[in-house]
Amino acid sequence: MMSENDQINLIKEHLKSYKDFPKQGVVFQDIFSVLQNPKIANVLYDVLLNKAKSIKPPVECIAGVDSRGFLFGSVLARELEIPFIPIRKKGKLPGSTKSVHYKLEYKEDDLEMQEGVVREGQKVLVVDDLLATGGSLSAACELLSQAKADVQCLVVIELSELQGRKIINVPIHSLIVC
Numbered sequence: 335m336m337s338e339n340d341q342i343n344l345i346k347e348h349l350k351s352y353k354d355f356p357k358q359g360v361v362f363q364d365i366f367s368v369l370q371n372p373k374i375a376n377v378l379y380d381v382l383l384n385k386a387k388s389i390k391p392p393v394e395c396i397a398g399v400d401s402r403g404f405l406f407g408s409v410l411a412r413e414l415e416i417p418f419i420p421i422r423k424k425g426k427l428p429g430s431t432k433s434v435h436y437k438l439e440y441k442e443d444d445l446e447m448q449e450g451v452v453r454e455g456q457k458v459l460v461v462d463d464l465l466a467t468g469g470s471l472s473a474a475c476e477l478l479s480q481a482k483a484d485v486q487c488l489v490v491i492e493l494s495e496l497q498g499r500k501i502i503n504v505p506i507h508s509l510i511v512c
């Protein structure tokens with residue numbers, strides 16, 4: 335059995351980055367480079383699941399952030415046998431929705447969540463691939479807080495230099511800090 339540290343180092347070795355994508359000055363961390371290798375992808379899913387299981391109080395619902403957050407959020411929800419709810423870019427969700435405008439490292443957009451998908455006090459874990467400036471995660475947390483959920487966040491990669499953590503006032507768990 336590999337230690338968690340060894341697992342994380344292995345994932346880091348397979349993570350490819352691209353300078354100046356999608357804009358000058360951005361170093362893009364491509365999580366798909368990890369998923370392209372099934373053995374390493376399995377290691378990543380294992381570490382993520384262990385992290386999600388260690389969160390106290392126990393998570394009751396997973397909210398995935400469109401779109402890369404869906405890759406990990408839906409797998410975790412299945413493993414933990416709890417509901418998965420989508421937080422999507424604007425105009426993608428049917429029915430009544432709440433919306434929040436936000437800025438991220440290289441663009442701006444709106445995130446939406448359907449009304450009635452979480453209950454007051456429900457322990458919801460927001461899952462995304464990456465925390466950069468924190469705009470996306472903070473918008474997702476805002477939508478869930480408006481619905482009075484009890485929120486924590488889990489990301490695969492945290493870009494610590496961009497200090498996204500500073501604008502988010504709920505617990506954040508991250509696997510790889512770079």
Ligand SMILES: O=P(O)(O)OC[C@H]1O[C@H](OP(=O)(O)OP(=O)(O)O)[C@H](O)[C@@H]1O
Nearest residue numbers: 400401402438439465466467468469470
């Ligand atoms: O911390 P921030 O500065 O907000 O940046 C982080 C977000 O940026 C990316 O999503 P993006 O919306 O670019 O694309 P995606 O649809 O591929 O997830 C990434 O998947 C995070 O969700």
Ligand SMILES: Nc1ncnc2[nH]cnc12
Nearest residue numbers: 360361362363439464466
């Ligand atoms: N540097 C980065 N790499 C990958 N996804 C991102 N989303 C925001 N910043 C990013």
Ligand SMILES: [Mg+2]
Nearest residue numbers: 400401402403
């Ligand atoms: Mg995203």
